[in-house]
Amino acid sequence: MTPYLTAWAALDARRQLDVPVIGFYHSDLPLLVSNRMGSWFAPNVEAYVSKLYGSFDRVLAPSQVMADKLMGLGVKNVFVQPLGVDLQTFTPDARDPGLRAELGIGADTRLLIFAGRGSKEKNLPILLRCMKRLGDGYHLVLVGSGMPTSVPANVTVIEGFRPAQHVARLMASADALLHGGDQETFGLVILEAMACGIPVIAVAAGAFTEIVDERCGLLCAPNNPRAMADTVRELFNLGSRRLGAQARRHVEQHYAWYTVVDSLLGHYHAVLGSHKPMPSHA
Numbered sequence: 001m002t003p004y005l006t007a008w009a010a011l012d013a014r015r016q017l018d019v020p021v022i023g024f025y026h027s028d029l030p031l032l033v034s035n036r037m038g039s040w041f042a043p044n045v046e047a048y049v050s051k052l053y054g055s056f057d058r059v060l061a062p063s064q065v066m067a068d069k070l071m072g073l074g075v076k077n078v079f080v081q082p083l084g085v086d087l088q089t090f091t092p093d094a095r096d097p098g099l100r101a102e103l104g105i106g107a108d109t110r111l112l113i114f115a116g117r118g119s120k121e122k123n124l125p126i127l128l129r130c131m132k133r134l135g136d137g138y139h140l141v142l143v144g145s146g147m148p149t150s151v152p153a154n155v156t157v158i159e160g161f162r163p164a165q166h167v168a169r170l171m172a173s174a175d176a177l178l179h180g181g182d183q184e185t186f187g188l189v190i191l192e193a194m195a196c197g198i199p200v201i202a203v204a205a206g207a208f209t210e211i212v213d214e215r216c217g218l219l220c221a222p223n224n225p226r227a228m229a230d231t232v233r234e235l236f237n238l239g240s241r242r243l244g245a246q247a248r249r250h251v252e253q254h255y256a257w258y259t260v261v262d263s264l265l266g267h268y269h270a271v272l273g274s275h276k277p278m279p280s281h282a
Contacts, residue, residue, distance in 0.1 A: 020271040023056035057271045062186035063207035084260030085191040090168045092197030099173035110138045113174040115167050118146030123180035129225035171196040175240045182222040195251045199243035216247035
C-alpha cells in the first residue's frame, strides 16, 4: 500500500476494529526521496518508514533486497512476497508477425523492447548508448510516458501510456526485453516480458538478481553501455527463442496469480491465527 494516508488509515482501522493489519512495502521511499530531493532527507524518511511499517502486524516486501532494507531499519516481521503476472494478457499468443513491417525494419532485425516510465532511475540513456554500439541489425522500441525525444536511428519511441494488451503485443513480438534500471524493488515488467515468451537483458542490481537467471536471460554490469551491448550479443548467440520459452515456463511455475494469491492468503491466515481480540466491553 502507499506509505502515506492509506497506510495510516489502515492502522487507524486496526485500532477501531481490533483486527490485524498487513503492510506491503513496494517502493524504496528513502531512495526515491534522495533521488529527487537530495540525500540529506534520507535519515528523516528512514525514521518515518521505520515508525510506519513497524506498526503493522506483518510487513510484506516484493523482494529480498527490499526485505533486507526494512529489517536494516529495525522493522520486524518482514516477509518476502513476490508479485504475480497476468498470464492470459501477457502471453506468447499476443505476438504480431507484422510488427517489424510496421516499424519499418527487416524481418531478420533483432528487436528489443523496454516498457515503463521514462524516469531517471530507469537509466534510459544507458539503453540509447547501448543501441549506438549495437548499430544496424538491432532495433529498440521504447514504450511508455516520459520517453526521450532524441534517440539513435535504430530506436523507435512510442510515447505515452498504453493498455496492457498493447504492451503485450509489442513484447510478444520482440526478441528480448532490455532494462537498465539499477534501483528496482521488483521489476514487474521483467515478469511480463518473460510471460510473453521473451528473455531479458537487465543489470545485476536491485531485485533483478532474484528474478533473472541463466534459464530466462542474462545480467550485465550496471551503468555500462559496452557491457550491455556485449550481453545482448551473447544472448542472441545463446538463442533468444529457447531462452524465451524457458522464461515463459519459469513464470508459469513461480509467478502465476493463483500461486501468488495462495501465498498472500497464507500471510493473512498467519496474522489471524496469532491475533487475540480485545475483550468486549459490552
